[in-house]
Structure formats: structure tokens, C-alpha cells
Amino acid sequence: MIAYIDGKLTHKDPTYVIIDVNGVGYQIKISLSTYSSLPSGERCKLHTYLHIKEDAHTLYGFTTAAEKDVFLHLISISGVGPNTGLMILSSLSVEEVQQAIVREDVRTIQHVKGIGAKTAQRIILELKDKMKKEVMATDAVVVPATAYNTVRSEALSALVTLGFAKNVAEKTLDNIIKREGREMSVEELIKFALKSS
Incomplete structure (x- = not known):
């Protein structure tokens, strides 16, 4: 198991x-x-998890141990793979995931793209007691807003990677930018898109 990677961020x-x-x-x-x-x-330095399948070895990384812990809890649930775990942690913060599970808030978890009612209920049922015992804290870091086109193109690229059709993703992003009418970080833009899908 590769517990962490410490080096220079090149991309x-x-x-x-x-x-x-x-x-x-x-x-x-x-x-x-x-x-x-x-x-x-x-x-x-990223805390890492190595996922091994027959056809691929994939590393998943997290800046905090708390985020990695929540990720490992999520992928322990039947029907929640590593990509779904990342999707949940891209849509919700560690604290939001924890609170949704503890409060049995099915709707919040179900708002994540690709999560149905049954999966959301299973996540809550199996993780509620574990989450209650753990005290997690993450600091939200806001990226300074860059030029509109760069933010939009990075958000579009991420949404396409996450499984959105390109034309749907473009329309969604344009609607969000028009509606919010303010500069946003890539993270904020993608979160809005994931919640509006």
C-alpha cells in the first residue's frame, strides 16, 4: 500500500x-x-489509496487524512466504487458528507450525480454509527478566481471527465454563470453543476 506521495506538483x-x-x-x-x-x-504531500483491478492500478490522493478516511468509508459500501467516492467528495465537503450521514439526510447524498435513493440509504445505514464516533474537520480553501475562460474550460473538462456529455455540460455551466453573475473558482462552478444535474 502506498500511504502517501510527497514531491513536486508538476501538473x-x-x-x-x-x-x-x-x-x-x-x-x-x-x-x-x-x-x-x-x-x-x-x-x-497527498495521502493516497491504491486501487488495484485486473486491468489497472489507480492512485487516489487527498490533502487531508480526514478526506481519505471518508473516502475509504464510502468505498467500503457495496455499489460505491472509487470514482463514485470521488464524485461524492467533489460535490460535498468532508463535513457535509459526515453531517448528511449522521442526520440521515438521504436527499443531500442523493443530489450527487450517479447516486440513487437506495445507494444513499445504504451509505447512511452502514456508516451512521462510524461517523458519529469520528470527529472530522476540514478547512475549506477557496481558489482565487482566474480569468473567466480558464475557469469555464477547466470546469468543462472536469465535468466531461466525470461523465457529462460535453454539450450538456456547456449549457449547464453557461446557465450557472448567467444565474450567479459573479466570479467563481473552478471548484464552485463544478459543485453548482453537479448539484443542478
């Missing part, structure tokens, strides 16, 4: 990063909250 995308460790580049899938807290081109 940063809303869905994955590449970290150089002594000349070896590790490609690591990440959530939006991890994306928003990583500074480009600097040394960083």
Missing part, C-alpha cells in the same frame, strides 16, 4: 495531478476539494 487538473518524486511522475486522481487546496508547481 494540476480538476480531476488528477502528477507529482514528481525523484524523477518518477505519479498520476493521482483527486477530488475538487483536494484540487482547490493544491498550489501549482510547489512541493506537496
Whole structure:
């Protein structure tokens, strides 16, 4: 098991990063909250989980141990794979996931793309007691808003990677930008899109 990766961040995308460790580049899938807290081109450390399948070995990374713990809890549920776990953590913060489970808030979890009522109920049923025992805290880090086109194109790229049709994602993003009428970070824009789908 690879517990963490510590190295220079050489590439940063809303869905994955590449970290150089002594000349070896590790490609690591990440959530939006991890994306928003990583500074480009600097040394960083990600807590990692290595998912092994017959046809692929995939690394998942998190800036906080709390986020990794919630991810591991989520993927322990039947029907929740690593990509779904990342989708949940991209739509909701660690605290929001924890509160939704403890309060048995099926609707909040069900708002995440790809999560149906039965899966949301199963997550709550199986994790409620564990979540009550754990005290988790994450600090929300806001990325300074960059130029509109860059933010929109990065958000679009992330949504397409997460399974949205490109034309649907473009329409959704344009509607959000028109409706909100303010500068947003890539993370905020994608969260709005995931919640409005």
C-alpha cells in the first residue's frame, strides 16, 4: 500500500495531478476539494489509496487524512466504487458528507450525480454509527478566481471527465454563470453543476 506521495506538483487538473518524486511522475486522481487546496508547481504531500483491478492500478490522493478516511468509508459500501467516492467528495465537503450521514439526510447524498435513493440509504445505514464516533474537520480553501475562460474550460473538462456529455455540460455551466453573475473558482462552478444535474 502506498500511504502517501510527497514531491513536486508538476501538473494540476480538476480531476488528477502528477507529482514528481525523484524523477518518477505519479498520476493521482483527486477530488475538487483536494484540487482547490493544491498550489501549482510547489512541493506537496497527498495521502493516497491504491486501487488495484485486473486491468489497472489507480492512485487516489487527498490533502487531508480526514478526506481519505471518508473516502475509504464510502468505498467500503457495496455499489460505491472509487470514482463514485470521488464524485461524492467533489460535490460535498468532508463535513457535509459526515453531517448528511449522521442526520440521515438521504436527499443531500442523493443530489450527487450517479447516486440513487437506495445507494444513499445504504451509505447512511452502514456508516451512521462510524461517523458519529469520528470527529472530522476540514478547512475549506477557496481558489482565487482566474480569468473567466480558464475557469469555464477547466470546469468543462472536469465535468466531461466525470461523465457529462460535453454539450450538456456547456449549457449547464453557461446557465450557472448567467444565474450567479459573479466570479467563481473552478471548484464552485463544478459543485453548482453537479448539484443542478
